[in-house]
Amino acid sequence: MKRFLTAFIALVTLAWGWDLLSATAGAPAGTGTAWVVRQHALTLTGLWSFSLMSLAMVLATRPAWLERPFGGMDRIYRVHKWAGILAIAFAGLHWLVEMSDDLIKAVIGREGRLPKDHGGSFLEAMRDVAEELGEFAIYVLLAMLVLTLWKRFPFRIWRYLHKVMPLLYLTLAFHAAFLAPLDYWGQPVGALLALLIAAGSVASVQALAGGIGRSRRAAGVVEAVREPAPGVTEVTCRLDEAWRGHRAGQFAFVTFDRLEGAHPFTIASADRGDRRISFQIKALGDYTQGLANKLRAGQPVRVEGPYGCFELPAGTRRREQVWIAGGIGVTPFLAWLEALQAAPEKAPEVDFYYSVRRRESDPFVARLEALCAALPSVRLHVLSSERNERLSAETLRERGRHGRRAEIWFCGPQGLADKLRDGLRRLGMGGVRFHQEAFEMR
């Protein structure tokens, strides 16, 4: 993610630098005053902010065709989130640079101030409106940033507030289009800006029209609701012909209640070709708390998907495989194991660690044991924290088989993932491939 965002910002900077070089080539000597620096800082921070905002907007449309290059929709969402956060940070900087004119006036006076682009009274009027709108948008964006980073702010309210983003984006597109220096439009930076405005605006209109994910939506009914353990709800749904099937390990956005909206859940069953899918849902917040009592067999459901690339690894027999599930992170592995029942010979050599609080009361241990019994190459290790059995990088090294490089597939709490990654690095096992499905999008 960091590499992608750095490359993206570098590309924008390059386009901006190209314009700068061609503009300064013909400029008279002695134009390096604070006013010139301010002007360049203003355009650069504005460009950074707007291009990242456009990227965030495009990624918000859940572009399934980008899943492979990005490594799954959960990663697309992470890039979306950080592109948005950086965009707002640069917008704040842009605003500070804009506000610096009084300070520069006080220190060096108006001497060296660059003349404004003149494009007629219509352009002047539009520029005034664009400036006002831009300033207003920045205040709203900064407020949104605070709410996004403040994890205690209720997700369901945040999600409704977040719906204002496409409108804000269109406001900023107007601001960027009218306030970009006129000479940009004959340069690569202008072509890039035009492309960003077009892509971001199409994405915004799609979001405002409720078109995101429309082609992947299917309707259905809830067939069965069970509570295999306190705080866990198992839901089986039967979908209509619009459902295109799924690969084991993928997830979907599920709407049981229109007012509540969609929540992402992993499809915890294999595709049997009967458009029947099941979910294992843990009470992790407001809506999922007591979910079994809110749902009933026969009620309608809407499912959008499938998404995700956390799929049963194929053709990786060269590498030692380690699967790690923490708590409800077991769901994609349930689907993998179920899919392998039809072809046990395809199962790779795996050490599968399932970390639970209490083995005896866990709703999935018996099912995992039954599924693994038919797959001799999958060795299941259940670790119960109540018995002080904890998974660490040392455990992975000790139990690892000699001479093979491991490949880890992880789904579980972020804290455990961080601990394992750090531990592996400490043990000099940095070459280990670590695939992770993130259960958090905000």
Ligand SMILES: Cc1cc2nc3c(=O)[nH]c(=O)nc-3n(C[C@H](O)[C@H](O)[C@H](O)COP(=O)(O)OP(=O)(O)OC[C@H]3O[C@@H](n4cnc5c(N)ncnc54)[C@H](O)[C@@H]3O)c2cc1C
């Ligand atoms: C790819 C993926 C697969 C998941 N699979 C499972 C699964 O198989 N079983 C399971 O129990 N949980 C799964 N989750 C987590 C599940 O989506 C959240 O626990 C659930 O949405 C919480 O909703 P809430 O209203 O009860 O909690 P809240 O308190 O409202 O939210 C808790 C956190 O859940 C996330 N969340 C809540 N609503 C949404 C939403 N509409 N869209 C995106 N994120 C949201 C946010 O990170 C939020 O901070 C998965 C999450 C993701 C991203």
